[in-house]
Amino acid sequence: MARVLLVEDDPAVQRGVTLALRRRGHEVEVAASGESGLLALERYRPDLVLLDLMLPRMSGLEVCRRIRESKQVPIIILSARGDEIDMVVGLEAGADDYIIKPASGQLIDARIKAVLRRVAPAQGGPSAPAATGTEQHGDLTVDRTSLVVSRHGTELPLAPSELKLLLFMTATPHQVYSRQQLLEQVWEHSFYGDVRLVDACVMRLRAKIEDDPRKPVYVQTVRGFGYRFGPL
Numbered sequence: 512m513a514r515v516l517l518v519e520d521d522p523a524v525q526r527g528v529t530l531a532l533r534r535r536g537h538e539v540e541v542a543a544s545g546e547s548g549l550l551a552l553e554r555y556r557p558d559l560v561l562l563d564l565m566l567p568r569m570s571g572l573e574v575c576r577r578i579r580e581s582k583q584v585p586i587i588i589l590s591a592r593g594d595e596i597d598m599v600v601g602l603e604a605g606a607d608d609y610i611i612k613p614a615s616g617q618l619i620d621a622r623i624k625a626v627l628r629r630v631a632p633a634q635g636g637p638s639a640p641a642a643t644g645t646e647q648h649g650d651l652t653v654d655r656t657s658l659v660v661s662r663h664g665t666e667l668p669l670a671p672s673e674l675k676l677l678l679f680m681t682a683t684p685h686q687v688y689s690r691q692q693l694l695e696q697v698w699e700h701s702f703y704g705d706v707r708l709v710d711a712c713v714m715r716l717r718a719k720i721e722d723d724p725r726k727p728v729y730v731q732t733v734r735g736f737g738y739r740f741g742p743l
Contacts, residue, residue, distance in 0.1 A: 512536035516557035518548035531616025545569030564590040579605035585626045585671045602711035607672040625699040673716045680740035689737040
């Protein structure tokens with residue numbers, strides 16, 4: 512199972528989440544602040560970070576941004592703030608998923624497993640492409656064996672969701688996918704309200720692979736439906 516770093520200042524939530532995850536076989540390290548969470552990240556080397564937004568002193572958003580400056584460890588935001596703007600801002604800061612508290616241990620465990628499957632999509636999972644080897648898409652080189660994406664010979668630091676989305680879409684260039692289809696295949700969610708996960712991930716991915724994210728060549732919007740992978 513996974514080594515999970517829980518960054519959460521509420522003792523009751525700490526106990527509840529820790530107990531639920533340990534019962535399901537996960538190892539859990541708890542940090543009560545953003546600063547201690549960043550220190551624990553280096554010491555504990557977790558497989559995944561569960562991150563509250565409302566932390567003392569350093570906010571969860573700032574912690575998320577700092578982690579993303581140097582690491583691509585999966586991040587799931589676990590927050591009582593369920594407003595759409597909070598979710599979008601959290602996802603745009605680099606999170607891979609967003610869970611609204613209170614949440615059952617079963618749900619948190621399922622989301623953890625789904626996010627971790629994105630770290631190694633070539634090794635399994637319902638949406639893992641069958642192909643292996645290296646592909647060239649314009650200036651992008653996609654190595655499905657090593658799970659490395661490069662542009663002009665430089666490896667791109669893609670977060671797990673960004674990598675999984677790109678691998679999924681490049682497996683069928685020019686195929687149009689609705690947001691709901693991508694949500695189900697890449698995030699393994701079925702609730703339509705979570706399609707904002709797709710839009711936020713597309714925005715972050717475009718910022719890394721496009722010359723001009725406002726005029727995308729690779730991940731193109733199909734108005735009224737969803738997205739497709741170019742270039743044409």
